[in-house]
Amino acid sequence: MQVVTFVAKRLVAMVAVLLAVSLLVFSLLALSPGSILATLVGTQPTTPELIQSIEERYHLNDPFLVQYWHWLVNALHGDFGQSIQSGEAVTTMVVDRLPVTLGLAAYALLIVLIVGIPAGMAAGMRRGRPFDRGVTAVTIIGMSAPVFTVGILLIYLFGVRFEVLPVYGAGEGFAGRIEHLTLPALALATGLTAQIVRQTRAATLNVMEQDYVTFARARGLNRYRLLIPYALRNTALPMVTAAGLMLIGAISGTVIIETVFSLKGVGSLMIESVQAKDIPVVQGLAIFIAVLVVLVNLLVDLLSMVIDPRIRQSVKV
Amino acid sequence: MTAESTLLSAPTRTRRRRLPVLTTLAFVVRFIVAVLAVFGQWLTPQDPTAQNPLLSVSPPGEGHLLGTDQLGRDVFSLLIAATRSAVVGPICVAIGCVLIGGTLGMLGAYFGGSTDVVVNRFADLVYALPALLVAIVVIGVVDGGYWLTAAILIFLSTPYQIRVCRSVAMVQVRLPYVDAARTLGLSSGRTIFRHVLPNILPTVLATLLLDFVAALIGYSALAYLGLGVQAGQPDWGAMLAEGQTFIAVNPWLSLAPAIMLIATASSVTLVGDWLYDRLSTPAVSR
Numbered sequence: 001m002q003v004v005t006f007v008a009k010r011l012v013a014m015v016a017v018l019l020a021v022s023l024l025v026f027s028l029l030a031l032s033p034g035s036i037l038a039t040l041v042g043t044q045p046t047t048p049e050l051i052q053s054i055e056e057r058y059h060l061n062d063p064f065l066v067q068y069w070h071w072l073v074n075a076l077h078g079d080f081g082q083s084i085q086s087g088e089a090v091t092t093m094v095v096d097r098l099p100v101t102l103g104l105a106a107y108a109l110l111i112v113l114i115v116g117i118p119a120g121m122a123a124g125m126r127r128g129r130p131f132d133r134g135v136t137a138v139t140i141i142g143m144s145a146p147v148f149t150v151g152i153l154l155i156y157l158f159g160v161r162f163e164v165l166p167v168y169g170a171g172e173g174f175a176g177r178i179e180h181l182t183l184p185a186l187a188l189a190t191g192l193t194a195q196i197v198r199q200t201r202a203a204t205l206n207v208m209e210q211d212y213v214t215f216a217r218a219r220g221l222n223r224y225r226l227l228i229p230y231a232l233r234n235t236a237l238p239m240v241t242a243a244g245l246m247l248i249g250a251i252s253g254t255v256i257i258e259t260v261f262s263l264k265g266v267g268s269l270m271i272e273s274v275q276a277k278d279i280p281v282v283q284g285l286a287i288f289i290a291v292l293v294v295l296v297n298l299l300v301d302l303l304s305m306v307i308d309p310r311i312r313q314s315v316k317v
Numbered sequence: 318m319t320a321e322s323t324l325l326s327a328p329t330r331t332r333r334r335r336l337p338v339l340t341t342l343a344f345v346v347r348f349i350v351a352v353l354a355v356f357g358q359w360l361t362p363q364d365p366t367a368q369n370p371l372l373s374v375s376p377p378g379e380g381h382l383l384g385t386d387q388l389g390r391d392v393f394s395l396l397i398a399a400t401r402s403a404v405v406g407p408i409c410v411a412i413g414c415v416l417i418g419g420t421l422g423m424l425g426a427y428f429g430g431s432t433d434v435v436v437n438r439f440a441d442l443v444y445a446l447p448a449l450l451v452a453i454v455v456i457g458v459v460d461g462g463y464w465l466t467a468a469i470l471i472f473l474s475t476p477y478q479i480r481v482c483r484s485v486a487m488v489q490v491r492l493p494y495v496d497a498a499r500t501l502g503l504s505s506g507r508t509i510f511r512h513v514l515p516n517i518l519p520t521v522l523a524t525l526l527l528d529f530v531a532a533l534i535g536y537s538a539l540a541y542l543g544l545g546v547q548a549g550q551p552d553w554g555a556m557l558a559e560g561q562t563f564i565a566v567n568p569w570l571s572l573a574p575a576i577m578l579i580a581t582a583s584s585v586t587l588v589g590d591w592l593y594d595r596l597s598t599p600a601v602s603r
Contacts, residue, residue, distance in 0.1 A: 017442070031459050137339055140590065144582035146534040148541050149575035152557060156568050245444075252449035256538055260561070270450070271542055274457030286454060289447065297445055 003305065010301060014294050021290045022075065025283050026068050029058075032279055036060060039279055042084030057081065080284035085276055090284035094266060101265035103177060105254060107185035108192065116193040120200025127205060135197060142194030147253045151187040151260035158183055168262045184261040188253050192246055199242050203235030236307050244300035248293055340591050343584035350581050353400040361394035365551055374563045374570070384567040387559060396573050399551035403581070406467050407532035413471040414528045418478025419521050423509050425479070426486035436483070440476035448473040449535055456544045466545040470535050474528055481524050485517045519592070526589030530582050537578055553578050 032039045040054045055061065058081075059070045074080070080090035123135040159167030171180030207213060216226050255267035262268070266285065273281035353360065362382070369389030377384045383392035425436035452469050455461065461469065489495065490513060498508045539545040540554030548555075553574035560571025 028454070028458050031455075033460055140339075140586050141579065141583045144530055144534075144586040145579040146537055146582065148538060148554075148557065149578050152561060152564075152571050152575045155561070156564060156572060160564055160568060248445065248447050251447040252453075255450055255453070256542070259542065271453070274454060275543065277458065279458065282454060282458065289450065293445060293447060 006305070007302070010298055014298060017294060018287075018290060022072060022287060023068060025286045025290070026071050028283060028286070029279050030064070032277055039277060040084060042276075042278065044084060044087070075284075075287060080287070081280040083273075083281050084278050085281075090281050093269065093281060094284060094288060097264055097266045097269050100181075100263050101254060101258065101267060104181050104184055104188065104258070104263065104265060105250065107178075107181050108188040108250070108254075111185055111189035112192045112196055115189075116196030117200050119193075120197040121204050123197065124201040124204025125208065127208075132201075135201070139194040139197045142190050143198070145190065147187060147191055148256050148260050150190045151184070151257055154183045154187050155260070169264075181263075184257050184263060187260070188250065188257045191253065192250060195242070195246055199239060200235075203238065207235060237304055240300055240303045240307060244296050247296050251289060251292070340587055343587035343591075346580050346584035347588060350400060350404065350577075350584075353397050354404040355401075357397045357400050361391075361397045363391040363394045365390060365394040365398035367391070374566045376567045377569055383569040383573050386556070386567075386570050387563070392556075392567070392570050392573060395551045395556060396553070396577060399553050399556065399574070400577075402463070402546075402550065403533065403537065403553050403577075406463060406470075406536050407529045409467050410470045410474065410532035410535075411525050411528040413467070414474050414478045414532075415521055415525050417471065418475040419482045419514075421475070422479040422482025423486045423513060423517070426483045427490050427505065427509050427513065433483075436479060440479040440483075443473060444476040444480070446473065448531075449538055452535060452539060453542065453544065456539060457542075461545060462547075463545060466536065466539060467532075470532050474531050474535075477531075478521075478524055478528060482517060482521060485520045486513055489513050489516050523589050523593035526585050526592065530585050530589070533578070533582055533585075 029036050029039060036058065037051065037054060037060060040058065041050065044050060059067050062070075078091050082089055083093060086093075119135055123132040126132045155167045158165045165183050166180050167183060169180055171177045213226065254265070255270050257263075258265040258267035259271045266288075269281065270285045272278070273285065363380075367390065369385065372381070372385045372389040374387055375381065375385045375389075381391050381393065383396065386392055386395065421436050421439075425433040448470075451473060452466070455469055456466055459465070494512060495508060498512050503512075536545065537552075537554035537557075540552045541558045543555070543558065546552045546555055556574040557571045557578075560567070560569075560574070564571055
């Protein structure tokens with residue numbers, strides 16, 4: 001029962017946040033230099049019909065809040081208007097571009113998990129040894145390096161110097177897609193892997209110092225076999241919280257990496273639209289990303305309740 | 318409690334200075350970057366603005382250690398000339414973050430109650446945003462310049478500072494000296510800034526460096542995308558973007574700024590981490 005109330009409260013809060021965000025996103029139109037009409041006409045040929053249709057659609061002669069209301073109602077129907085560049089509906093543009101982004105994100109996530117968690121555990125168990133110090137040094141660089149510089153270095157190494165992997169575009173077919181997404185996914189995964197390694201290492205260190213681990217080892221349990229049930233379970237909670245923040249951070253990273261590697265994904269669409277001041281597309285994408293962020297946060301809260309019964313009980317009703 | 322904790326802490330090894338070689342290296346890199354930022358304009362081997370249309374994008378060669386860019390400008394000189402603008406903005410952002418976030422965090426910890434709730438809610442809300450993306454959208458849409466970028470980055474990275482300061486200040490405000498100050502009749506402001514602040518200063522300074530790194534990355538990413546900097550002004554992020562087009566002709570046009578960015582960011586992180594480990598007081602978890 002408590003859980004249901006908690007979820008309900010969270011949902012209400014979510015809606016409130018999204019409403020606030022939508023107001024900000026809508027006011028981007030007004031913030032953009034020049035009149036709203038000029039912004040929406042953009043580079044299209046100015047015809048009386050176009051102006052009339054824009055005025056009608058955006059209710060430009062009404063007060064700001066009325067405009068917002070009409071825009072919001074349309075947005076709730078999944079209609080964010082048309083791109084001022086191509087005239088295409090914003091929603092279709094986003095849907096068309098989604099597969100590349102999802103592929104990239106999944107690929108990067110796979111790398112992060114496969115490399116990051118084992119490396120962090122291994123480093124944590126060899127505290128202060130050369131391996132640990134090496135890993136720690138590498139993670140500091142990996143964490144600090146801006147994602148696009150990693151991209152450039154990879155492009156230079158694998159695309160120009162050794163010419164083993166493609167550096168532009170998303171490729172055709174499944175194998176081509178994998179091949180083309182390898183470098184972008186690696187670039188995107190670098191910073192995230194570094195973060196995961198640090199988290200896992202700290203958690204492992206912490207657990208290895210616990211009395212119950214010493215006791216388990218005294219009973220003759222293997223160090224490595226002990227780590228999974230004891231360490232992983234007890235560190236799951238901070239990891240979930242960290243994973244949520246990382247996912248949100250990864251959104252920014254994806255946007256930049258898609259631009260670096262000229263991938264036709266949602267992220268590069270965002271950059272192109274921002275650069276071209278294609279506000280309807282920017283608005284649609286911003287709302288899309290806001291929903292994503294809010295959902296990730298909700299998921300993190302729910303997961304931590306599943307993992308840790310104490311949180312379930314401490315939820316105030 | 319005290320007896321128990323001494324007992325427990327006895328067998329742990331004394332904390333060794335972590336990665337002394339790397340940390341030293343980090344200090345050296347930081348020093349070089351600082352020198353370049355302050356004296357850069359007198360250290361460039363050539364005039365970074367001198368154009369030479371005959372040498373548009375050439376690989377490293379005679380007179381040009383790292384080759385030339387599209388306008389025939391010397392990449393090595395550009396790299397040095399860009400240091401100041403690469404560093405000044407992030408420094409301002411870091412200081413702004415510390416001033417605003419530190420104050421808010423301390424106020425939240427000191428007053429507790431509804432002040433704390435408001436501060437915390439604000440931090441939670443902004444913390445949950447994809448910061449860089451928000452910066453890209455806002456700066457791209459309103460045509461923000463260098464200083465607007467600074468303001469937006471301050472706003473977006475304040476929550477981290479709030480959280481850190483709040484958690485370390487939480488430990489302090491429960492200590493007897495704060496009660497003593499109150500008993501003496503000192504005002505809240507005086508208690509906070511004269512008594513609590515000095516005790517959390519080491520942590521605050523360590524996070525200042527981490528804020529700097531975040532801002533450096535933010536600025537360069539925006540510049541890479543052509544936002545927040547003026548065209549033609551030497552900038553690492555912008556050079557990188559230009560160099561990507563000509564990576565086959567003169568890879569150094571993009572590699573050199575990339576290496577500078579990575580070296581600066583990593584060395585400042587390393588020093589910040591090292592300071593944090595050495596100086597910070599243990600924080601309470603939220």
